[in-house]
Amino acid sequence: MSRRTGKLKLTLLLVSSLTIMSIITISPALPQMAIAFSNVPNAAFLVKLVLTIPALMIAVFSPITGRLIDRHGRLKILRLSLALYAIAGTSGFFLNNLYLILLSRAVLGLAVGMSMTIVITLIADYFEGIERQKFVGIQIAFMSIGGILFTGLGGLLADVGWRYPFLIYLFSLLVLPLTILYLQEPAVAAKTNGMKTPIKVPSIIWMLFINTMLMWIIFFIIPVQIPFYLKAIGVEKNALIGAGIAISTAASAISSFFYSKIKGYFSFLFIFAMGYLLMAAGFSFIAVAHTYTLVVVAMMLSGFGMGMMIPNTNMWVMKIAPPEVRGKEIGKLATFWFLGQFLSPIVIFPVLKSLSLSSTFMLAAGFLLLLSLGFLIFHFSKAGKIAAQ
Known part of the structure; x- marks a missing residue:
């Protein structure tokens, strides 16, 4: 790998890290x-909304970004998004009005919707075959590790004062010059300007979009509900709760890192079946666990499963989306990704009103097992073999 290629890859990874740290x-x-x-x-409600509103805005604006970059190219919009990211992200340090902070967080979501859609599209533009397969796994792993580091740094700065974590968003200004130095506009983006001929996209891509939303609705039960579950079984230290969630994220990073090797042996559909089976095992263990150690092991299983399914989805969408409309289709993928995160607590709330937290985890485990079996059956079917080619 040449030094320039190495710097290009590092730049893409750093842009990717901005996505996870945004929320x-x-x-x-x-x-x-x-x-x-x-x-x-x-x-109390509005402050929680400060955390989640970027996910909603990412979901809304990612498809618009996809259309824009297919028409006007990737890099100008990426650089605009990084500048907007720094301005909107750091606003919370200076603002004294909660409603204005909410507005700035909405703008941050717009910036992230742009940058995430563009960086995934650029990976598909720059790389092909096994190199793309390897890099997609590394990208998701890098995002997971970034999440652990940025959350830890946010905690340290929060001990100084609640405003100081907002300064972390200045990191995008360090990444911005790297995009100018090491990224080049892909030829495919220039060729698509002014195209009017409809481009046909395989219909199975909608299965991938909906599946992405389901993955995140279910997986997000862990960061949202696990703190309450651990408190219920007697874990009082917040540091232990944070460490448990971090270990789950680290497990996700490990399986993402080795995705290329996994994909070398199994089809897209079979990897989904394995991922959901690992998540089902993890959620069922959480439901019956009465010790911190067992809950952490269970979260690791769930993390392993999720970690292989995220790059699996990205890789499949990159493979089947025609280059001419790649940005638009990846924008849709980002929409369903963050829509799942935003909807997770909303979907789970009525379930928790009827069931205990442990029963909710067991119900989710049953649903995950059904998804695993569904993908396994699809894998062995004639239609599945055609779809996975």
Whole structure:
């Protein structure tokens, strides 16, 4: 690998890390924010919305970005998004109005929707075959590790004051010059300007989009509900709760890193079947666990499963999306990705009103097992063999 190619890959990985840090970086500061804005009506709810509203905006604006980059190219819009990311992200450090902070977080989501869609599209543009397969796995692993590091840094800065984690968003200004130095506009982007002929996309791509949303709705039960579950079984230290979630994220990073090797042996459909089976095992163990150690092991199983399915989805969409409309289709993928994260607590809330937390995890495990069996049957069917080619 040449030095320039290495710098190009590092730049793409650094842009990718901005996606995961956009939402979770300020998470440790939320309790202090709730106290700081306690005089605002519904402050507790609005502060939680500060965390989640970027996901909604990413879901809404990613398809628009996809269409724009197919028409006007990738890099100008990417550089605009990185500048907007820094401005909107750091606004929370300076603003004294909770509603203005919410607005700035919505703009941050717009910036992330742009950058995430573009970086996945660029990976598909720059790489092919086994090299793309390897890099997609490394990208997801890098994002997971970045999530662990940025959350830890956010926690340290939150101990200084709730505003300080917002300064982490200045990181995008360090990445911006690298995109100017080491990224080049792909030829495919220039060729698509002005094209009016409809491009046909394989219909199975919609199965991948919907499956992505389901993956995130279910997997996001862990970061949202596990803190409450661990408290219920007697774990009092927040550091242990954070460490457990970090270990789950690390497990996801490990399986993502080795995705290329896994894909060398199994089809797309079979990897989904394995991933959902690991998640089902993890969720069922959580449902019956009464010790911290067993819950962490269970979360690791879930992380392993999720870690192989995310690059599997990205890789399949890159493979079947025609280059002329690649940005638009990857924009849709980003929409369903973050829509799943946003919807997860909304979907689970009515279930928790009827069932205990352990029963909710067991119900989710049953649904995950059905998904695993569904993909296994599809894998062995004639239609599945054609679809996975």
